[in-house]
Amino acid sequence: MTPPKQKATKQTKLKILHRRRTNIFGSAHFIKSFDDDFDSTKLAQVPIRIQRLDALWREFEETQEEIELLEDGEEDFAEERQEFQALYYELKTSLQSKIPVQPPVPPPAPVQPISSAIPISSSVRLPEIKLKEFSGNLDDWVSFRDLYVSLIHTSIQLTAVQKMHYLRATLSGEAARIISSLEISANNYLVAWKLLKERFENPNLLVKRHVSALLMISSMKKESAQGLADLADEFDRHVQLLDKLEDYENHWNAFLVER
Structure with a gap:
Protein backbone atom coordinates (compact mmCIF):
# COMPACT_ATOMS: atom_id res chain seq x y z
CA MET A 1 0.00 0.00 0.00
CA THR A 2 1.34 3.43 -0.97
CA PRO A 3 2.03 5.67 2.08
CA PRO A 4 -0.25 8.77 2.19
CA LYS A 5 2.68 11.23 1.90
CA GLN A 6 4.13 9.42 -1.14
CA LYS A 7 0.68 9.26 -2.72
CA ALA A 8 0.17 13.01 -2.19
CA THR A 9 3.57 13.75 -3.77
CA LYS A 10 2.67 11.57 -6.76
CA GLN A 11 -0.65 13.38 -7.20
CA THR A 12 1.12 16.77 -7.05
CA LYS A 13 3.59 15.67 -9.74
CA LEU A 14 0.77 14.38 -11.93
CA LYS A 15 -1.16 17.63 -11.53
CA ILE A 16 1.88 19.64 -12.64
CA LEU A 17 2.53 17.29 -15.58
CA HIS A 18 -1.10 17.43 -16.75
CA ARG A 19 -0.92 21.25 -16.54
CA ARG A 20 2.28 21.22 -18.58
CA ARG A 21 0.71 18.93 -21.22
CA THR A 22 -2.29 21.28 -21.46
CA ASN A 23 0.11 24.23 -21.99
CA ILE A 24 1.90 22.31 -24.76
CA PHE A 25 -1.40 21.61 -26.54
CA GLY A 26 -2.36 25.28 -26.12
CA SER A 27 0.91 26.48 -27.66
CA ALA A 28 0.45 24.12 -30.60
CA HIS A 29 -3.05 25.48 -31.19
CA PHE A 30 -1.67 29.04 -31.21
CA ILE A 31 0.67 27.95 -34.00
CA LYS A 32 -2.36 26.47 -35.78
CA SER A 33 -4.11 29.87 -35.50
CA PHE A 34 -1.03 31.44 -37.12
CA ASP A 35 -1.20 28.81 -39.88
CA ASP A 36 -4.94 29.32 -40.44
CA ASP A 37 -4.57 33.14 -40.67
CA PHE A 38 -1.32 33.07 -42.66
CA ASP A 39 -0.56 35.66 -45.32
CA SER A 40 2.63 36.57 -47.21
CA THR A 41 3.54 39.35 -44.76
CA LYS A 42 4.19 36.69 -42.10
CA LEU A 43 6.52 34.54 -44.22
CA ALA A 44 9.60 35.42 -42.14
CA GLN A 45 7.92 33.93 -39.06
CA VAL A 46 7.42 30.48 -40.60
CA PRO A 47 10.90 29.00 -39.79
CA ILE A 48 10.60 30.28 -36.21
CA ARG A 49 7.15 28.71 -35.83
CA ILE A 50 8.49 25.39 -37.20
CA GLN A 51 11.36 25.48 -34.71
CA ARG A 52 8.90 26.15 -31.88
CA LEU A 53 6.64 23.33 -33.09
CA ASP A 54 9.56 20.87 -33.05
CA ALA A 55 10.43 21.98 -29.50
CA LEU A 56 6.81 21.38 -28.44
CA TRP A 57 7.00 17.88 -29.93
CA ARG A 58 10.04 17.05 -27.77
CA GLU A 59 8.44 18.57 -24.67
CA PHE A 60 5.21 16.63 -25.25
CA GLU A 61 7.08 13.32 -25.58
CA GLU A 62 9.04 13.95 -22.36
CA THR A 63 5.93 15.05 -20.43
CA GLN A 64 3.76 12.20 -21.72
CA GLU A 65 6.39 9.60 -20.79
CA GLU A 66 6.58 10.99 -17.24
CA ILE A 67 2.78 10.88 -16.91
CA GLU A 68 2.64 7.29 -18.14
CA LEU A 69 5.38 6.21 -15.74
CA LEU A 70 3.60 7.78 -12.76
CA GLU A 71 0.13 6.56 -13.65
CA ASP A 72 1.55 3.11 -14.48
CA GLY A 73 -1.09 1.97 -16.92
CA GLU A 74 -4.04 3.52 -15.09
CA GLU A 75 -5.21 5.26 -18.28
CA ASP A 76 -5.15 4.64 -22.00
CA PHE A 77 -2.79 7.26 -23.44
CA ALA A 78 -3.21 6.35 -27.11
CA GLU A 79 -5.79 9.12 -27.59
CA GLU A 80 -3.52 11.91 -26.27
CA ARG A 81 -0.57 10.73 -28.34
CA GLN A 82 -2.62 10.34 -31.52
CA GLU A 83 -4.20 13.77 -31.08
CA PHE A 84 -0.89 15.57 -30.64
CA GLN A 85 0.88 13.59 -33.35
CA ALA A 86 -1.91 14.36 -35.82
CA LEU A 87 -1.76 18.06 -34.94
CA TYR A 88 2.05 18.10 -35.22
CA TYR A 89 2.19 16.40 -38.64
CA GLU A 90 -0.59 18.57 -40.01
CA LEU A 91 1.07 21.81 -38.88
CA LYS A 92 4.61 20.78 -39.86
CA THR A 93 3.51 19.85 -43.37
CA SER A 94 1.42 23.00 -43.82
CA LEU A 95 4.13 25.35 -42.50
CA GLN A 96 6.90 23.77 -44.58
CA SER A 97 4.78 24.10 -47.72
CA LYS A 98 4.72 27.88 -47.23
CA ILE A 99 8.51 28.24 -47.54
CA PRO A 100 9.49 29.07 -51.16
CA VAL A 101 11.73 26.50 -52.83
CA GLN A 102 15.19 28.00 -53.41
CA PRO A 103 17.15 27.17 -56.57
CA PRO A 104 20.26 25.04 -55.98
CA VAL A 105 23.38 27.04 -55.15
CA PRO A 106 26.66 25.95 -56.75
CA PRO A 107 29.19 24.69 -54.18
CA PRO A 108 31.70 27.34 -53.04
CA ALA A 109 35.41 27.05 -53.62
CA PRO A 110 37.39 25.09 -50.99
CA VAL A 111 38.18 27.16 -47.90
CA GLN A 112 41.85 27.57 -47.05
CA PRO A 113 42.96 26.85 -43.47
CA ILE A 114 42.82 29.91 -41.19
CA SER A 115 46.04 28.95 -39.47
CA SER A 116 48.41 26.01 -39.44
CA ALA A 117 47.75 25.79 -35.69
CA ILE A 118 44.12 24.79 -36.35
CA PRO A 119 43.98 21.11 -37.38
CA ILE A 120 41.22 21.39 -40.00
CA SER A 121 41.86 20.27 -43.57
CA SER A 122 41.24 22.86 -46.31
CA SER A 123 39.12 20.29 -48.14
CA VAL A 124 36.72 19.87 -45.19
CA ARG A 125 33.92 22.39 -44.69
CA LEU A 126 31.95 22.65 -41.49
CA PRO A 127 28.28 21.75 -42.08
CA GLU A 128 26.01 24.77 -41.93
CA ILE A 129 24.13 24.75 -38.60
CA LYS A 130 22.17 27.88 -37.79
CA LEU A 131 22.06 28.80 -34.11
CA LYS A 132 20.67 31.87 -32.43
CA GLU A 133 23.49 34.11 -31.18
CA PHE A 134 23.97 34.25 -27.39
CA SER A 135 25.26 37.56 -26.05
CA GLY A 136 25.21 36.79 -22.33
CA ASN A 137 21.58 37.68 -21.61
CA GLU A 201 24.14 28.13 -15.20
CA ASN A 202 22.60 29.72 -12.09
CA PRO A 203 19.18 28.05 -11.58
CA ASN A 204 18.05 30.24 -8.66
CA LEU A 205 18.85 33.45 -10.51
CA LEU A 206 17.32 32.14 -13.74
CA VAL A 207 14.10 31.20 -11.92
CA LYS A 208 13.85 34.70 -10.43
CA ARG A 209 14.47 36.30 -13.83
CA HIS A 210 11.79 34.25 -15.60
CA VAL A 211 9.22 34.69 -12.81
CA SER A 212 9.84 38.45 -12.94
CA ALA A 213 9.46 38.35 -16.73
CA LEU A 214 6.12 36.57 -16.34
CA LEU A 215 4.84 39.19 -13.93
CA MET A 216 6.01 42.03 -16.19
CA ILE A 217 4.46 40.84 -19.46
CA SER A 218 2.73 43.87 -20.95
CA SER A 219 -0.99 43.77 -21.58
CA MET A 220 -2.29 44.19 -25.12
CA LYS A 221 -2.81 47.81 -26.13
CA LYS A 222 -5.23 46.74 -28.85
CA GLU A 223 -7.14 43.49 -29.03
CA SER A 224 -6.24 41.24 -31.97
CA ALA A 225 -5.77 37.56 -32.67
CA GLN A 226 -2.07 38.05 -33.43
CA GLY A 227 -1.56 40.12 -30.29
CA LEU A 228 -3.23 37.44 -28.18
CA ALA A 229 -1.10 34.72 -29.81
CA ASP A 230 2.11 36.68 -29.18
CA LEU A 231 1.12 37.28 -25.55
CA ALA A 232 0.37 33.60 -25.02
CA ASP A 233 3.61 32.54 -26.71
CA GLU A 234 5.63 34.87 -24.47
CA PHE A 235 3.89 33.54 -21.35
CA ASP A 236 4.31 29.92 -22.44
CA ARG A 237 8.01 30.43 -23.25
CA HIS A 238 8.73 31.46 -19.67
CA VAL A 239 6.49 28.70 -18.26
CA GLN A 240 8.31 25.99 -20.24
CA LEU A 241 11.74 27.34 -19.24
CA LEU A 242 10.76 27.45 -15.57
CA ASP A 243 9.48 23.88 -15.76
CA LYS A 244 13.00 22.84 -16.79
CA LEU A 245 14.72 24.87 -14.07
CA GLU A 246 12.80 23.78 -10.96
CA ASP A 247 12.25 20.33 -9.44
CA TYR A 248 8.86 19.05 -8.37
CA GLU A 249 9.35 19.30 -4.63
CA ASN A 250 10.03 23.05 -4.81
CA HIS A 251 8.14 23.82 -7.97
CA TRP A 252 8.24 27.50 -8.89
CA ASN A 253 4.70 27.64 -10.23
CA ALA A 254 2.81 26.48 -7.17
CA PHE A 255 0.90 29.75 -7.33
CA LEU A 256 -0.34 28.76 -10.80
CA VAL A 257 -1.58 25.29 -9.81
CA GLU A 258 -5.20 25.11 -8.69
CA ARG A 259 -5.50 24.04 -5.09
Whole structure:
Protein backbone atom coordinates (compact mmCIF):
# COMPACT_ATOMS: atom_id res chain seq x y z
CA MET A 1 0.00 0.00 0.00
CA THR A 2 1.34 3.43 -0.97
CA PRO A 3 2.03 5.67 2.08
CA PRO A 4 -0.25 8.77 2.19
CA LYS A 5 2.68 11.23 1.90
CA GLN A 6 4.13 9.42 -1.14
CA LYS A 7 0.68 9.26 -2.72
CA ALA A 8 0.17 13.01 -2.19
CA THR A 9 3.57 13.75 -3.77
CA LYS A 10 2.67 11.57 -6.76
CA GLN A 11 -0.65 13.38 -7.20
CA THR A 12 1.12 16.77 -7.05
CA LYS A 13 3.59 15.67 -9.74
CA LEU A 14 0.77 14.38 -11.93
CA LYS A 15 -1.16 17.63 -11.53
CA ILE A 16 1.88 19.64 -12.64
CA LEU A 17 2.53 17.29 -15.58
CA HIS A 18 -1.10 17.43 -16.75
CA ARG A 19 -0.92 21.25 -16.54
CA ARG A 20 2.28 21.22 -18.58
CA ARG A 21 0.71 18.93 -21.22
CA THR A 22 -2.29 21.28 -21.46
CA ASN A 23 0.11 24.23 -21.99
CA ILE A 24 1.90 22.31 -24.76
CA PHE A 25 -1.40 21.61 -26.54
CA GLY A 26 -2.36 25.28 -26.12
CA SER A 27 0.91 26.48 -27.66
CA ALA A 28 0.45 24.12 -30.60
CA HIS A 29 -3.05 25.48 -31.19
CA PHE A 30 -1.67 29.04 -31.21
CA ILE A 31 0.67 27.95 -34.00
CA LYS A 32 -2.36 26.47 -35.78
CA SER A 33 -4.11 29.87 -35.50
CA PHE A 34 -1.03 31.44 -37.12
CA ASP A 35 -1.20 28.81 -39.88
CA ASP A 36 -4.94 29.32 -40.44
CA ASP A 37 -4.57 33.14 -40.67
CA PHE A 38 -1.32 33.07 -42.66
CA ASP A 39 -0.56 35.66 -45.32
CA SER A 40 2.63 36.57 -47.21
CA THR A 41 3.54 39.35 -44.76
CA LYS A 42 4.19 36.69 -42.10
CA LEU A 43 6.52 34.54 -44.22
CA ALA A 44 9.60 35.42 -42.14
CA GLN A 45 7.92 33.93 -39.06
CA VAL A 46 7.42 30.48 -40.60
CA PRO A 47 10.90 29.00 -39.79
CA ILE A 48 10.60 30.28 -36.21
CA ARG A 49 7.15 28.71 -35.83
CA ILE A 50 8.49 25.39 -37.20
CA GLN A 51 11.36 25.48 -34.71
CA ARG A 52 8.90 26.15 -31.88
CA LEU A 53 6.64 23.33 -33.09
CA ASP A 54 9.56 20.87 -33.05
CA ALA A 55 10.43 21.98 -29.50
CA LEU A 56 6.81 21.38 -28.44
CA TRP A 57 7.00 17.88 -29.93
CA ARG A 58 10.04 17.05 -27.77
CA GLU A 59 8.44 18.57 -24.67
CA PHE A 60 5.21 16.63 -25.25
CA GLU A 61 7.08 13.32 -25.58
CA GLU A 62 9.04 13.95 -22.36
CA THR A 63 5.93 15.05 -20.43
CA GLN A 64 3.76 12.20 -21.72
CA GLU A 65 6.39 9.60 -20.79
CA GLU A 66 6.58 10.99 -17.24
CA ILE A 67 2.78 10.88 -16.91
CA GLU A 68 2.64 7.29 -18.14
CA LEU A 69 5.38 6.21 -15.74
CA LEU A 70 3.60 7.78 -12.76
CA GLU A 71 0.13 6.56 -13.65
CA ASP A 72 1.55 3.11 -14.48
CA GLY A 73 -1.09 1.97 -16.92
CA GLU A 74 -4.04 3.52 -15.09
CA GLU A 75 -5.21 5.26 -18.28
CA ASP A 76 -5.15 4.64 -22.00
CA PHE A 77 -2.79 7.26 -23.44
CA ALA A 78 -3.21 6.35 -27.11
CA GLU A 79 -5.79 9.12 -27.59
CA GLU A 80 -3.52 11.91 -26.27
CA ARG A 81 -0.57 10.73 -28.34
CA GLN A 82 -2.62 10.34 -31.52
CA GLU A 83 -4.20 13.77 -31.08
CA PHE A 84 -0.89 15.57 -30.64
CA GLN A 85 0.88 13.59 -33.35
CA ALA A 86 -1.91 14.36 -35.82
CA LEU A 87 -1.76 18.06 -34.94
CA TYR A 88 2.05 18.10 -35.22
CA TYR A 89 2.19 16.40 -38.64
CA GLU A 90 -0.59 18.57 -40.01
CA LEU A 91 1.07 21.81 -38.88
CA LYS A 92 4.61 20.78 -39.86
CA THR A 93 3.51 19.85 -43.37
CA SER A 94 1.42 23.00 -43.82
CA LEU A 95 4.13 25.35 -42.50
CA GLN A 96 6.90 23.77 -44.58
CA SER A 97 4.78 24.10 -47.72
CA LYS A 98 4.72 27.88 -47.23
CA ILE A 99 8.51 28.24 -47.54
CA PRO A 100 9.49 29.07 -51.16
CA VAL A 101 11.73 26.50 -52.83
CA GLN A 102 15.19 28.00 -53.41
CA PRO A 103 17.15 27.17 -56.57
CA PRO A 104 20.26 25.04 -55.98
CA VAL A 105 23.38 27.04 -55.15
CA PRO A 106 26.66 25.95 -56.75
CA PRO A 107 29.19 24.69 -54.18
CA PRO A 108 31.70 27.34 -53.04
CA ALA A 109 35.41 27.05 -53.62
CA PRO A 110 37.39 25.09 -50.99
CA VAL A 111 38.18 27.16 -47.90
CA GLN A 112 41.85 27.57 -47.05
CA PRO A 113 42.96 26.85 -43.47
CA ILE A 114 42.82 29.91 -41.19
CA SER A 115 46.04 28.95 -39.47
CA SER A 116 48.41 26.01 -39.44
CA ALA A 117 47.75 25.79 -35.69
CA ILE A 118 44.12 24.79 -36.35
CA PRO A 119 43.98 21.11 -37.38
CA ILE A 120 41.22 21.39 -40.00
CA SER A 121 41.86 20.27 -43.57
CA SER A 122 41.24 22.86 -46.31
CA SER A 123 39.12 20.29 -48.14
CA VAL A 124 36.72 19.87 -45.19
CA ARG A 125 33.92 22.39 -44.69
CA LEU A 126 31.95 22.65 -41.49
CA PRO A 127 28.28 21.75 -42.08
CA GLU A 128 26.01 24.77 -41.93
CA ILE A 129 24.13 24.75 -38.60
CA LYS A 130 22.17 27.88 -37.79
CA LEU A 131 22.06 28.80 -34.11
CA LYS A 132 20.67 31.87 -32.43
CA GLU A 133 23.49 34.11 -31.18
CA PHE A 134 23.97 34.25 -27.39
CA SER A 135 25.26 37.56 -26.05
CA GLY A 136 25.21 36.79 -22.33
CA ASN A 137 21.58 37.68 -21.61
CA LEU A 138 20.47 35.32 -18.82
CA ASP A 139 16.91 35.23 -20.20
CA ASP A 140 18.24 33.51 -23.33
CA TRP A 141 20.63 31.05 -21.68
CA VAL A 142 18.34 28.01 -21.23
CA SER A 143 16.99 28.07 -24.79
CA PHE A 144 20.50 28.66 -26.20
CA ARG A 145 22.00 25.90 -24.04
CA ASP A 146 19.37 23.30 -24.95
CA LEU A 147 19.57 23.98 -28.68
CA TYR A 148 23.39 24.12 -28.70
CA VAL A 149 23.70 20.87 -26.71
CA SER A 150 21.26 19.02 -28.99
CA LEU A 151 22.82 20.21 -32.27
CA ILE A 152 26.52 20.65 -31.45
CA HIS A 153 27.72 19.57 -28.01
CA THR A 154 26.41 15.98 -28.13
CA SER A 155 27.07 15.46 -31.85
CA ILE A 156 29.31 12.46 -32.58
CA GLN A 157 29.93 13.64 -36.16
CA LEU A 158 31.81 16.79 -35.06
CA THR A 159 35.32 16.95 -33.62
CA ALA A 160 36.15 19.01 -30.53
CA VAL A 161 37.93 21.58 -32.71
CA GLN A 162 34.85 21.95 -34.93
CA LYS A 163 32.64 22.33 -31.86
CA MET A 164 34.96 25.09 -30.63
CA HIS A 165 34.53 26.88 -33.97
CA TYR A 166 30.73 26.68 -33.67
CA LEU A 167 30.83 27.87 -30.06
CA ARG A 168 32.94 30.90 -30.95
CA ALA A 169 30.66 31.71 -33.90
CA THR A 170 27.47 31.70 -31.79
CA LEU A 171 28.74 33.94 -28.97
CA SER A 172 28.91 37.71 -28.77
CA GLY A 173 29.23 40.43 -26.13
CA GLU A 174 29.92 39.28 -22.58
CA ALA A 175 29.58 35.59 -23.47
CA ALA A 176 32.25 35.90 -26.19
CA ARG A 177 34.63 37.74 -23.85
CA ILE A 178 34.55 34.88 -21.32
CA ILE A 179 36.31 32.50 -23.73
CA SER A 180 38.14 35.07 -25.87
CA SER A 181 41.53 34.23 -24.32
CA LEU A 182 41.26 30.55 -25.28
CA GLU A 183 42.83 29.38 -28.52
CA ILE A 184 40.80 27.20 -30.87
CA SER A 185 41.91 23.67 -30.02
CA ALA A 186 40.44 20.32 -29.04
CA ASN A 187 41.70 20.61 -25.47
CA ASN A 188 40.17 24.06 -24.97
CA TYR A 189 36.65 23.16 -26.09
CA LEU A 190 35.49 21.56 -22.84
CA VAL A 191 37.27 24.31 -20.89
CA ALA A 192 35.32 26.96 -22.81
CA TRP A 193 31.99 25.18 -22.31
CA LYS A 194 32.68 24.77 -18.58
CA LEU A 195 33.47 28.50 -18.24
CA LEU A 196 30.17 29.41 -19.88
CA LYS A 197 28.16 27.05 -17.67
CA GLU A 198 29.85 28.32 -14.52
CA ARG A 199 28.95 31.88 -15.50
CA PHE A 200 25.37 31.44 -16.73
CA GLU A 201 24.14 28.13 -15.20
CA ASN A 202 22.60 29.72 -12.09
CA PRO A 203 19.18 28.05 -11.58
CA ASN A 204 18.05 30.24 -8.66
CA LEU A 205 18.85 33.45 -10.51
CA LEU A 206 17.32 32.14 -13.74
CA VAL A 207 14.10 31.20 -11.92
CA LYS A 208 13.85 34.70 -10.43
CA ARG A 209 14.47 36.30 -13.83
CA HIS A 210 11.79 34.25 -15.60
CA VAL A 211 9.22 34.69 -12.81
CA SER A 212 9.84 38.45 -12.94
CA ALA A 213 9.46 38.35 -16.73
CA LEU A 214 6.12 36.57 -16.34
CA LEU A 215 4.84 39.19 -13.93
CA MET A 216 6.01 42.03 -16.19
CA ILE A 217 4.46 40.84 -19.46
CA SER A 218 2.73 43.87 -20.95
CA SER A 219 -0.99 43.77 -21.58
CA MET A 220 -2.29 44.19 -25.12
CA LYS A 221 -2.81 47.81 -26.13
CA LYS A 222 -5.23 46.74 -28.85
CA GLU A 223 -7.14 43.49 -29.03
CA SER A 224 -6.24 41.24 -31.97
CA ALA A 225 -5.77 37.56 -32.67
CA GLN A 226 -2.07 38.05 -33.43
CA GLY A 227 -1.56 40.12 -30.29
CA LEU A 228 -3.23 37.44 -28.18
CA ALA A 229 -1.10 34.72 -29.81
CA ASP A 230 2.11 36.68 -29.18
CA LEU A 231 1.12 37.28 -25.55
CA ALA A 232 0.37 33.60 -25.02
CA ASP A 233 3.61 32.54 -26.71
CA GLU A 234 5.63 34.87 -24.47
CA PHE A 235 3.89 33.54 -21.35
CA ASP A 236 4.31 29.92 -22.44
CA ARG A 237 8.01 30.43 -23.25
CA HIS A 238 8.73 31.46 -19.67
CA VAL A 239 6.49 28.70 -18.26
CA GLN A 240 8.31 25.99 -20.24
CA LEU A 241 11.74 27.34 -19.24
CA LEU A 242 10.76 27.45 -15.57
CA ASP A 243 9.48 23.88 -15.76
CA LYS A 244 13.00 22.84 -16.79
CA LEU A 245 14.72 24.87 -14.07
CA GLU A 246 12.80 23.78 -10.96
CA ASP A 247 12.25 20.33 -9.44
CA TYR A 248 8.86 19.05 -8.37
CA GLU A 249 9.35 19.30 -4.63
CA ASN A 250 10.03 23.05 -4.81
CA HIS A 251 8.14 23.82 -7.97
CA TRP A 252 8.24 27.50 -8.89
CA ASN A 253 4.70 27.64 -10.23
CA ALA A 254 2.81 26.48 -7.17
CA PHE A 255 0.90 29.75 -7.33
CA LEU A 256 -0.34 28.76 -10.80
CA VAL A 257 -1.58 25.29 -9.81
CA GLU A 258 -5.20 25.11 -8.69
CA ARG A 259 -5.50 24.04 -5.09
